[in-house]
Amino acid sequence: xxxxxxxxxxxxxxxxxxxxxxxxxxxxxxxxxxxxxxxxxxxxxxxxxxxxxxxxxxxxxxxxxxxxxxxxxxxxxxxxxxxxxxxxxxxxxxxxxxxxxxxxxxxxxxxxxxxxxxxxxxxxxxxxxxxxxxxxxxxxxxxxxxxxxxxxxxxxxxxxxxxxxxxxxxxxxxxxxxxxxxxxxxxxxxxxxxxxxxxxxxxxxxxxxxxxxxxxxxxxxxxxxxxxxxxxxxxxx
Amino acid sequence: xxxxxxxxxxxxxxxxxxxxxxxxxxxxxxxxxxxxxxxxxxxxxxxxxxxxxxxxxxxxxxxxxxxxxxxxxxxxxxxxxxxxxxxxxxxxxxxxxxxxxxxxxxxxxxxxxxxxxxxxxxxxxxxxxxxxxxxxxxxxxxxxxxxxxxxxxxxxxxxxxxxxxxxxxxxxxxxxxxxxxxxxxxxxxxxxxxxxxxxxxxxxxxxxxxxxxxxxxxxxxxxxxxxxxxxxxxxxx
Numbered sequence: 005x006x007x008x009x010x011x012x013x014x015x016x017x018x019x020x021x022x023x024x025x026x027x028x029x030x031x032x033x034x035x036x037x038x039x040x041x042x043x044x045x046x047x048x049x050x051x052x053x054x055x056x057x058x059x060x061x062x063x064x065x066x067x068x069x070x071x072x073x074x075x076x077x078x079x080x081x082x083x084x085x086x087x088x089x090x091x092x093x094x095x096x097x098x099x100x101x102x103x104x105x106x107x108x109x110x111x112x113x114x115x116x117x118x119x120x121x122x123x124x125x126x127x128x129x130x131x132x133x134x135x136x137x138x139x140x141x142x143x144x145x146x147x148x149x150x151x152x153x154x155x156x157x158x159x160x161x162x163x164x165x166x167x168x169x170x171x172x173x174x175x176x177x178x179x180x181x182x183x184x185x186x187x188x189x190x191x192x193x194x195x196x197x198x199x200x201x202x203x204x205x206x207x208x209x210x211x212x213x214x215x216x217x218x219x220x221x222x223x224x225x226x227x228x229x230x231x232x233x234x235x236x237x238x239x240x241x
Numbered sequence: 242x243x244x245x246x247x248x249x250x251x252x253x254x255x256x257x258x259x260x261x262x263x264x265x266x267x268x269x270x271x272x273x274x275x276x277x278x279x280x281x282x283x284x285x286x287x288x289x290x291x292x293x294x295x296x297x298x299x300x301x302x303x304x305x306x307x308x309x310x311x312x313x314x315x316x317x318x319x320x321x322x323x324x325x326x327x328x329x330x331x332x333x334x335x336x337x338x339x340x341x342x343x344x345x346x347x348x349x350x351x352x353x354x355x356x357x358x359x360x361x362x363x364x365x366x367x368x369x370x371x372x373x374x375x376x377x378x379x380x381x382x383x384x385x386x387x388x389x390x391x392x393x394x395x396x397x398x399x400x401x402x403x404x405x406x407x408x409x410x411x412x413x414x415x416x417x418x419x420x421x422x423x424x425x426x427x428x429x430x431x432x433x434x435x436x437x438x439x440x441x442x443x444x445x446x447x448x449x450x451x452x453x454x455x456x457x458x459x460x461x462x463x464x465x466x467x468x469x470x471x472x473x474x475x476x477x478x
Contacts, residue, residue: 102460107449210473212344212471213344213471214385215342215384220339223339227460228473237475237477238474239475240472
């Protein structure tokens with residue numbers, strides 16, 4: 005059972021389900037953006053599968069009090085990964101938000117020779133914490149018990165090494181039909197992978213008959229993999 | 242055969258494939274945004290299935306000259322419709338762009354009691370032509386031979402009447418698995434359909450195990466229906 009099945013006004017991530025201390029940004033969001041009042045139900049979740057229902061209290065010191073036992077949602081044994089190459093003028097935050105909503109477990113922003121955006125060491129940390137914040141907000145919005153992992157990778161080979169023995173596949177028009185047998189998909193930049201990049205030897209997966217923008221292809225990959233894993237659709241033969 | 246299979250620098254919609262007169266906005270886009278030079282290949286398309294390859298000319302009066310025969314792409318016999326309710330702070334342009342890329346045939350912006358955005362008669366025309374312009378740009382970008390129809394509807398019953406005998410189904414958590422047997426899906430506003438609205442009696446289709454924002458649900462509906470129609474995935478039994 006997951007928090008999505010509970011009638012609650014909101015979900016919030018907390019480090020400890022016994023202490024229930026809510027980060028100042030989240031307090032502000034609950035009180036001002038969502039205008040929750042004392043007595044309303046909120047799901048508190050640790051982002052690692054454990055969650056419980058709480059009530060908003062009137063007291064100022066800690067705005068939640070526990071109102072139910074701690075539940076645990078098991079992580080799905082088939083972990084889904086979508087990697088994408090942030091491009092100039094693109095919206096990596098948007099891609100991370102949508103992939104989090106669809107339910108993928110790992111989101112990777114990938115460098116590429118054609119990436120256009122190249123993060124310097126200093127900017128990398130800022131970019132990564134911004135993307136993780138977006139994922140946390142989207143995970144609360146879509147009532148996920150597990151926060152997705154959000155990471156950077158320098159290239160396909162580095163990512164493939166990290167995922168092994170799970171194979172990494174590349175989204176490519178004309179590739180094989182998607183299936184959870186290839187649960188990790190990397191979507192290239194507009195214009196495809198650079199021929200000088202080591203994109204050889206990876207299995208290829210097609211995402212549809214139309215030409216998709218890179219960011220749309222990343223979201224389509226997430227939608228299809230999650231729908232296949234949930235049994236909403238079946239793989240083509 | 243469609244224009245997506247042709248190596249071309251760009252696609253442009255023109256009213257007549259013999260005359261090849263390109264709208265001023267499109268000339269500007271080809272010359273300045275894409276920086277096409279004389280001799281480069283461009284697909285010209287009438288948006289109703291007919292298209293031909295052309296070359297950019299150096300002459301100022303009409304920047305394209307025909308460079309191949311006119312091809313015709315048949316419209317798919319199963320027409321896919323996704324309807325969504327534009328919400329305050331939402332991005333209907335973004336939804337229309339993504340749905341056009343995925344390949345749906347008809348995109349409908351739907352009024353609802355919970356729509357928050359209500360278009361007055363004057364603002365309606367402006368909103369509709371803005372959405373159609375977005376669809377045209379996205380269709381060129383994704384090399385579609387058929388422009389999607391973009392329309393407004395006052396509510397579910399009006400839309401259902403227009404689509405009949407094709408049934409209209411509503412996206413709803415816990416609904417049936419998606420399939421092209423229900424090729425027209427309406428995605429409700431955040432918070433669901435208003436109980437006073439005549440949302441009774443429509444078949445329900447589920448889009449996944451997670452809670453999706455309304456705009457994400459609309460795009461997921463397009464991705465899944467188009468993938469099912471293309472045989473990329475099969476319907477669950």
